[in-house]
Amino acid sequence: MIAASVPEPGRWRVGEHPDAPPPAAGEARVRVIATTVCATDRKVLEGRFAGVRYPLIPGHEWGGEVVAVGDGVTHVRPGDRVGVEVHVGCGACERCREGMRNLCLNYGRRESGHAHIGFTRDGGLAQFATVPARALYPVPENVPDDALAFVDSLALALAAAERGGVRAGARVAVFGSGAIGLLAAQAARAMGARVAVVAGGRESRRRLAEALGFPTALAADERLRERLVSLLGGDPDVALEMAGGEQAATQAILSVRRGGAVVLAGSTGTGPQVRGVELATVVRGQLSILGSVATHGAVVHRAVALLAAGAVDTAPLVSHRLGLSRFEEAWDIFCAPGTDAVRVLLDPAA
Ligand SMILES: [Zn+2]
Numbered sequence: 001m002i003a004a005s006v007p008e009p010g011r012w013r014v015g016e017h018p019d020a021p022p023p024a025a026g027e028a029r030v031r032v033i034a035t036t037v038c039a040t041d042r043k044v045l046e047g048r049f050a051g052v053r054y055p056l057i058p059g060h061e062w063g064g065e066v067v068a069v070g071d072g073v074t075h076v077r078p079g080d081r082v083g084v085e086v087h088v089g090c091g092a093c094e095r096c097r098e099g100m101r102n103l104c105l106n107y108g109r110r111e112s113g114h115a116h117i118g119f120t121r122d123g124g125l126a127q128f129a130t131v132p133a134r135a136l137y138p139v140p141e142n143v144p145d146d147a148l149a150f151v152d153s154l155a156l157a158l159a160a161a162e163r164g165g166v167r168a169g170a171r172v173a174v175f176g177s178g179a180i181g182l183l184a185a186q187a188a189r190a191m192g193a194r195v196a197v198v199a200g201g202r203e204s205r206r207r208l209a210e211a212l213g214f215p216t217a218l219a220a221d222e223r224l225r226e227r228l229v230s231l232l233g234g235d236p237d238v239a240l241e242m243a244g245g246e247q248a249a250t251q252a253i254l255s256v257r258r259g260g261a262v263v264l265a266g267s268t269g270t271g272p273q274v275r276g277v278e279l280a281t282v283v284r285g286q287l288s289i290l291g292s293v294a295t296h297g298a299v300v301h302r303a304v305a306l307l308a309a310g311a312v313d314t315a316p317l318v319s320h321r322l323g324l325s326r327f328e329e330a331w332d333i334f335c336a337p338g339t340d341a342v343r344v345l346l347d348p349a350a
């Protein structure tokens with residue numbers, strides 16, 4: 001099969017690769033239909049994501065069609081189109097048993113049943129992938145093929161919105177106008193919230209947010225808070241920080257109303273810190289400051305439901321589309337400084 005692989009940190013290889021193995025008990029073999037790359041893949045390539053096992057086929061934003069299942073797999077069948085929850089908890093540790101499989105205590109211990117697809121075992125930058133069947137969620141027929149690649153990302157965004165207590169009528173400021181930010185904005189809107197997007201420096205991203213129907217503010221605007229009040233008709237009840245970086249986190253905390261909630265979901269790597277926030281802002285404002293990482297099963301079901309209802313449109317997030325064998329070109333497009341790329345979609349069949 002064709003695959004993009006990382007034999008060792010710092011080096012890609014694209015071309016023929018040994019086939020994904022037949023599924024063992026509890027696993028399924030999936031023909032990949034759509035797969036996208038994101039900035040996290042860059043960390044994987046460069047050896048900057050803790051816990052990654054090389055050699056590796058990366059790819060953690062993908063979906064496809066089940067072609068074979070191993071013993072004991074009953075919830076998906078060959079022919080099902082599926083989205084993939086890429087972080088699969090062991091199911092047995094304390095956090096997993098609390099339902100917080102995204103916080104599994106057995107990260108990277110494959111013998112425990114834990115898997116992080118595209119990180120600790122082969123992912124979706126290939127024509128086929130064999131994965132734990134627990135990772136797979138059937139997607140109804142009316143959802144377009146490309147949207148399969150967004151199931152995990154949408155679930156991640158939805159998990160952040162749910163964690164912030166977003167509900168009908170809430171005023172929500174989403175910090176970040178990349179793919180994840182715009183998925184969070186759409187998820188919050190689908191939940192009945194009034195949403196504004198705070199865009200960074202790239203004008204193309206701001207325009208994309210507007211095209212999706214969101215009023216926008218600019219992170220660089222010195223009067224950002226006033227701008228949000230005018231867009232939302234009041235101070236935000238909830239700020240969703242999906243941009244990564246210190247500025248977005250700080251602005252999210254400083255812009256939310258007293259008693260409001262701030263969800264920090266953008267900075268998953270080491271480095272960024274929150275500076276310049278007086279503790280009294282949090283204490284006297286009685287803010288709920290919450291972290292959110294990845295997603296977990298029940299949320300994935302709801303993300304699939306949003307796609308099936310047509311409440312979230314992923315098509316505008318696909319800025320480029322290439323065949324998987326042209327991976328190197330796709331990667332250059334994605335990594336070019338100042339690129340207009342949002343999500344570059346690789347089609348393994350092309
Ligand atoms: Zn990603």
Ligand SMILES: [Zn+2]
Pocket residue numbers: 089090091092093094095096101103104105106
């Ligand atoms: Zn666990």
